[in-house]
Amino acid sequence: MPTITVHPEGWKPAKGYANGMVAEGRVLFVGGQIGWTADQVFEAQDFIGQMVQALKNIRDVVEAAGGSVADIVRLTWYVTDKAEYVANQGKVGAAYRDVMGYHFPAMTMVVVSALVEDEAKVEIEATAVLAPLTDPEKGR
Template sequence: MENRIIHPEGWAPAKGYANGVLASDGTLYIGGQIGWDAQQVFASDGFIGQMEQALINIRTILEAADGQPEDLVRLTWYVTSKQEYLDNQRAIGEVYRRVLGRHFPAMTMVVVADLIEDRAVVEIEATAVLKRRS
């Protein structure tokens, strides 16, 4: 099996990057997802709304590769405000569990000065190992 680009049906084209790459060994690399929807439109400027959409995007890419949240092995979060993250931990946990369940892979949080998309306040990249399912 060769590496395969994963692009969910109905999503606007990714320009200059891939949303996901499924490697021949079953590892799924999900590029950084931000708080815009399948048509690359932001519905929220707030941290919680954008975080939720980024996690939904990750789940959608997983599902497009026949994966599920339990296949996630790593998440790396890039946030523009440490304080906003700290002030919203309860809501973050509630949203996370609603979107990805109670599966908690290895995670890293990095505070950055800015993100490429001007409206983005959070970006999350993921790695999953897809199990063969019969």
């Protein structure tokens, strides 16, 4: 589904996120994804590696529902170490673009003391707006 980025007149440019998104269609809520594989194994112990895997997991769920990265309208990030995130912002941006391209939905980041999985350094949840069903029997 096409989305429209909302940016109020006179505001400084948003860097790496949108202030708002407008979309119409089916809403997909993607539960928080952490940096483990489909087999629930942490192959990466570092923040960037786990972030990349979490984003790939989100992409996989959206694609399984018949959508694409461009359909994602919101990401909420939960990170356990703000200093690690800030120290790696350049790497974060490059890794993000490798998985998500130049699609920057509305985003929020929250620093938390811990996540349920002890090894997890980041958890990301997403909202996507998908095209209407064309084949209701297949769910797409």
